[in-house]
Amino acid sequence: MERPWKTTDLRLVLEDGSIWRGKSFGSSGTQVGEVVFNTSLTGYQEILTDPSYAGQFVLMTQPHIGNTGVNFGDEESQQCHLAGLVIRSLSPCVSNWRSQKTLSDYLKERNIMGISDIDTRAITRRLREDGSLIGVLSTDAFKTDEELLHMSRTWHIVGKDLITDVSCTEPYEWKDATSDDWEFSNKVNTSNDTKLHVVAYDFGVKQNILRRLVSYGCKITVVPSKFPASEVLKLNPDGVLFSNGPGDPSAVPYAVDSVRSFLGKLPVFGICMGHQLLGQALGGKTFKMKFGHHGGNHPVRHLPTGRIEISAQNHNYAVDIASLPEGVEVTHINLNDGTCAGLTIPAMKVMSIQYHPEASPGPHDADPAFYDFVQMMSQNQA
Numbered sequence: 001m002e003r004p005w006k007t008t009d010l011r012l013v014l015e016d017g018s019i020w021r022g023k024s025f026g027s028s029g030t031q032v033g034e035v036v037f038n039t040s041l042t043g044y045q046e047i048l049t050d051p052s053y054a055g056q057f058v059l060m061t062q063p064h065i066g067n068t069g070v071n072f073g074d075e076e077s078q079q080c081h082l083a084g085l086v087i088r089s090l091s092p093c094v095s096n097w098r099s100q101k102t103l104s105d106y107l108k109e110r111n112i113m114g115i116s117d118i119d120t121r122a123i124t125r126r127l128r129e130d131g132s133l134i135g136v137l138s139t140d141a142f143k144t145d146e147e148l149l150h151m152s153r154t155w156h157i158v159g160k161d162l163i164t165d166v167s168c169t170e171p172y173e174w175k176d177a178t179s180d181d182w183e184f185s186n187k188v189n190t191s192n193d194t195k196l197h198v199v200a201y202d203f204g205v206k207q208n209i210l211r212r213l214v215s216y217g218c219k220i221t222v223v224p225s226k227f228p229a230s231e232v233l234k235l236n237p238d239g240v241l242f243s244n245g246p247g248d249p250s251a252v253p254y255a256v257d258s259v260r261s262f263l264g265k266l267p268v269f270g271i272c273m274g275h276q277l278l279g280q281a282l283g284g285k286t287f288k289m290k291f292g293h294h295g296g297n298h299p300v301r302h303l304p305t306g307r308i309e310i311s312a313q314n315h316n317y318a319v320d321i322a323s324l325p326e327g328v329e330v331t332h333i334n335l336n337d338g339t340c341a342g343l344t345i346p347a348m349k350v351m352s353i354q355y356h357p358e359a360s361p362g363p364h365d366a367d368p369a370f371y372d373f374v375q376m377m378s379q380n381q382a
């Protein structure tokens, strides 16, 4: 007889040998990935559809997840690319006027595994002490703990090209601006012939980046991650954007080469992965942080003005400040750990930030970065 309650039916086995039992929601099966924790209180849907989480299990430190359901307006891409979702408690009901689906149904449809009813606080403390850990989620009762542990210990995320699978396959034009309901700054109304043309390299781009640029009066052509720089130059754009994206920037040297081909030729803006690729293209190095930055309230200082921005972040790698050659100015610092959060070379019309100016998890502090890029492109035309 089926029990009226659900007992634990899912294991999360971490590479350190610990085993966590919980309840499954979403899809079932066996999945390996890197466990990272995210401290955002809201925005689980944007997190689920952020392609930069490919290969990772996102553990939410906010204990109660799912209460606002899911709606199709808040997606950052058309798919969920993350390996799975790890939460303390799945809301038994949904209460939000925008909700179109429950989180559980949504994940099931997208073939993403979720685990609830496990001690997310204990796992977070472990990740803070030991760093990000590889783990395996499995609903398969026939797989032994040892098998799952072996899987977690033989899988690696460092050195893998994860952007090829999340990038678009053909160039396309992006037309949507931020909708009027959500616009918070003055929209720039430019006629078609005065619009600045931005070519955006899609390494796993979040759609809100594209929407913000359209709101700031740009025309956008999105190109795949391996699109030749020579073809982009033929389009004669006013600037090039290098998007966010999953994985290790050192695993995609072809993308670093692309960034390098534009330096000094066109205004360039790098966001997150784009910032890391730019750091490497300029001759700097990137390194893997202990447990990364994943959350909606990371304080960042803009060094030239001293202004603090509260920013949304999602990254495990960072640009090593000491490795940057002379002439590169560090513009922003993460106040939690002093890592590099932004760069510029004004004479080359190059700028980048390690966090997410398009995300507005409450504050909109980082949005002016888009305005700065637009100014850079306009000045280049003058």
Ligand SMILES: NC(=O)CC[C@H](N)C(=O)O
Binding pocket: 052, 243, 244, 245, 246, 247, 248, 249, 271, 272, 273, 274, 314, 315, 316, 317, 318
């Ligand atoms: N959001 C991103 O672009 C992530 C950048 C990079 N993949 C990292 O984890 O550091």
